[in-house]
Amino acid sequence: MNIEIRDNLLQDIREFMGEDLLEMNLEYTHPLLRIKRDRLHDACRFLKNTLHFIYLNEIIGTDRFTSEDRFEVIYHLISLRNRQRLFLKVRVEEEYPVLPTVTDFWKSANWNEREVFDMFGIRFEGHPDLRRIFLPEDFKYYPLRKEFPLLGVPGSLEMPNTTPDHD
Amino acid sequence: MFQSDSNISRKKPTYFREHQEALYKSLEDKHATVEVDHSDPLATRMTLNMGPQHPATHGVLRVLMELDGEVITKCRLDTGYLHRGIEKMAENKTYQEFMPYTDRMDYLSPYSNNVALCLAVEKIANMEIPERATYIRMICCELSRISSHLLWLGTMIMDAGALSFFLWTFREREKLYDIFDEVAGHRFTVSHSRIGGVNNDFTPVAEEKIRKFIREFPDELKGWHKILDRNRIFVDRNNGVGAIGHVEGIAIGLAGPSLRATGIAYDIRTFEPYMLYDQMDFMVPTRTEGDNLARYYCRMEEMAESVRIIEQCFEKMPKKGPIRVDDAKKSYPSKDEVYYSMEGLIHDFMMTDTGICPPAGAECYHAIEAPKGELGFYIQSDGTGHPWRLKINSPSFSNLQGLETILDGEMVADTVVVIGGLDPVMGDSDK
């Protein structure tokens, strides 16, 4: 990873975002940026079209377990031309866990957003097909939230009957 | 909040009705499987359900296809049949305790997964690894790459209709299993790479076995090339099947050999060299066609490159040296110390109890090039021995996502070949 290119890119982002760039962490070479929630769409457009971050690798959800801004969604972007990785964070509060989708910029956000929805219950507005991806639709909880017990809730997922005819 | 349902045993199973309904709805279809159009029987639409128990889906993938004659017009994948919540388990384990779980993610190449986690934890905890350990890791990673590609080759060709290849590739795999058995003590769930180094050094027998394998393997590979490269049946079956361009490939986020087959030389070993790959001389095979045949060539050439890397590793590897960090706060002491000194025993105990504690609030990402593509671990630490959040970026997940797009417009009979060519492993993608 070329540090010079990285710093130039970060300078560009800083200029574009201005005040809305809330936090920047360069401790482990990959930049982690936190921006204001309302600017997410703007920032994505800028990153993709101007700075050439055309490859969305994954979307990470985390549960900070705080009363304010409980969830954090991290977009992991790669610029193949500049050989850079970038992590873009936004925070969402628990009462209204909704974010705009980024599937209109990166098609690969589709499953990743579904995964975050499945695990944390964060909904993505405008997503073409927002269903649970791993767990069945009948399951009512969000397992990666911190309060969910490791062993699950007994009876929340059904088991098959042990006789061939189910009566 | 979480009330258990005591009536559950007396309820009739619904087979996750809501789930099925949502799935069919997303295909814009009712549950009907065939809709006969009487005016034109050839225009009959049909919904075909493949899996989750199907020999060609490499495990438990479920594919739902809407067919127009023999052409797939739309397809939806239903994954999660192996979802056990590995990320949740990670939050409840210390880093070392979690390490054996990585074996069971991509179970065709467990060693790469071990190394991926170890490197990520070492990065977040700022550890330096002895040189010999790094070389051992690299050799075993490349061996596991060969092993994974061998299984892909066998099953992919078996899906295309030739059973004998499966037997041949498995014969080679058995040799690799023997090597891992000698190196680590188990056939494939090795857990050999530990945080801070590796568990044990190569024995002379193991080293000899590896050298013998890399001497003989290229000939074997050549023989396979001879059989397949100009085999009419094989080429016709794969040429132009499941083709995808590089723009689309990036957009849907393909990973590993599938992305390289579209012409993009994205390989973490050169993109962001880890371990000592920057000192190695190797090539990243790419193709531009983006179809199944291109994927075949990429993987075959990768195997040859892996052999070259192993040879170089043996040349450059220091003959002796420590294989684990000598720091009781960061890694386990050796068994000698544990058995014969009080301090060693205490350290061992402390290590098991609290484990490695990266600085609070640290978060980092580290990726390696696993056989199937980029395998990354994103770790958030809260200063204790357990990760606060550990996210796995698995290559099979990215590749399977692409499958929905790739299958559009293909023939239904090509589904199995395309799945075989992408080489997804459900344990990896379902987390």
Next chain:
Amino acid sequence: MSLDRVMGEGYFTTTVDALTKWGRANSVWPMPMGLACCAIEMMAFAGPKYDAARFGSEVFRFSPRQSDVMIVAGWCTYKMSHAIRRVWDQMPDPKWCIAMGACASTGGMHRCYGVVQGVDNFLPVDYYISGCPPRPESIINAILKIQDKIKEQQSLKLDS
């Protein structure tokens, strides 16, 4: 068919019985319910080195209608359990079941919300194989044990 009800416990019945048992025991065709890592070891069991064909488990039948013994290899999630049960219900009698590996037997290391803690919660398991993953030798052992079991059973009575 209740052959013995017609003929009782005569010489003929026992001979036919012995013949059927011999035939059955030496041609147990597995239904590989390969779910996870253990499935790879199950492939090795069918592969060239361990060669399951020596013991009459000639072919792996992916169709439940043609198989006698189901090998559940890998952890079984709640979502998958229904499919397994359906496949099991589709297998014709007489049938046997092997739980291969720690996960299929007890849930193993995957003690988590998604995994059924042992397939014996919904399947009648005949033989459990320990190990994570078990080596192919132990699957051969399990097949032999199943053969013993077949030989001890009354085959004609079982059918009636």
